[in-house]
Amino acid sequence: GAVVSQHPSWVICKSGTSVKIECRSLDFQATTMFWYRQFPKQSLMLMATSNEGSKATYEQGVEKDKFLINHASLTLSTLTVTSAHPEDSSFYICSAGTVTRGYEQYFGPGTRLTVT
Amino acid sequence: QQQVKQSPQSLIVQKGGISIINCAYENTAFDYFPWYQQFPGKGPALLIAIRPDVSEKKEGRFTISFNKSAKQFSLHIMDSQPGDSATYFCAASWGGNFNKFYFGSGTKLNVKP
Numbered sequence: 767g768a769v770v771s772q773h774p775s776w777v778i779c780k781s782g783t784s785v786k787i788e789c790r791s792l793d794f795q796a797t798t799m800f801w802y803r804q805f806p807k808q809s810l811m812l813m814a815t816s817n818e819g820s821k822a823t824y825e826q827g828v829e830k831d832k833f834l835i836n837h838a839s840l841t842l843s844t845l846t847v848t849s850a851h852p853e854d855s856s857f858y859i860c861s862a863g864t865v866t867r868g869y870e871q872y873f874g875p876g877t878r879l880t881v882t
Numbered sequence: 883q884q885q886v887k888q889s890p891q892s893l894i895v896q897k898g899g900i901s902i903i904n905c906a907y908e909n910t911a912f913d914y915f916p917w918y919q920q921f922p923g924k925g926p927a928l929l930i931a932i933r934p935d936v937s938e939k940k941e942g943r944f945t946i947s948f949n950k951s952a953k954q955f956s957l958h959i960m961d962s963q964p965g966d967s968a969t970y971f972c973a974a975s976w977g978g979n980f981n982k983f984y985f986g987s988g989t990k991l992n993v994k995p
Contacts, residue, residue: 809985859925869914873925
């Protein structure tokens with residue numbers, strides 16, 4: 767169990783447009799979801815933590831108005847990159863956790879975003 | 883300030899050899915230490931995890947050694963195989979912080995046939 771999916775797996779968009787990435791916990795209810803960004807050959811950088819029904823908590827340096835996070839249900843969180851620019855091109859990964867499963871975070875397969 | 887320091891950055895091991903990756907942390911509040919394996923273009927997958935009340939945990943060919951006094955923990959991959967070639971990340975967290983993970987910088991392992 768503990769499967770997390772992401773959609774789309776890859777997306778190409780034009781500069782100035784917005785793109786939405788979905789993260790779903792398929793077989794458990796996620797009280798907390800996390801969004802990470804990963805550049806090539808680098809570690810995962812936490813962008814924000816979201817709890818169902820409340821506003822996301824963003825890490826220092828992450829623009830809240832640019833990276834909109836919504837955690838509307840216990841199985842779905844979305845990340846919207848608004849007015850995307852080429853420097854937003856990256857690998858975005860979500861993870862989900864729940865109190866009933868202890869400390870563990872279950873990671874999605876990631877979404878490759880390319881902004882042209 | 884980097885909460886978790888990982889070394890080496892890259893590692894080359896012959897097939898059948900032992901791969902050892904080390905991590906060190908500063909925050910004594912950390913109480914959960916997982917290791918993740920990541921293949922190119924994929925999300926991280928949990929390999930093995932340990933809590934500070936034990937000094938060692940073994941699952942198949944993977945072993946975590948934990949030294950609480952030194953604030954260090956390491957991953958040992960026994961009988962390394964070419965299929966183990968991937969990037970490995972250590973992480974640390976504490977339950978009072980929404981399980982936020984602090985990741986190490988990663989180690990790229992290459993197991994030569």
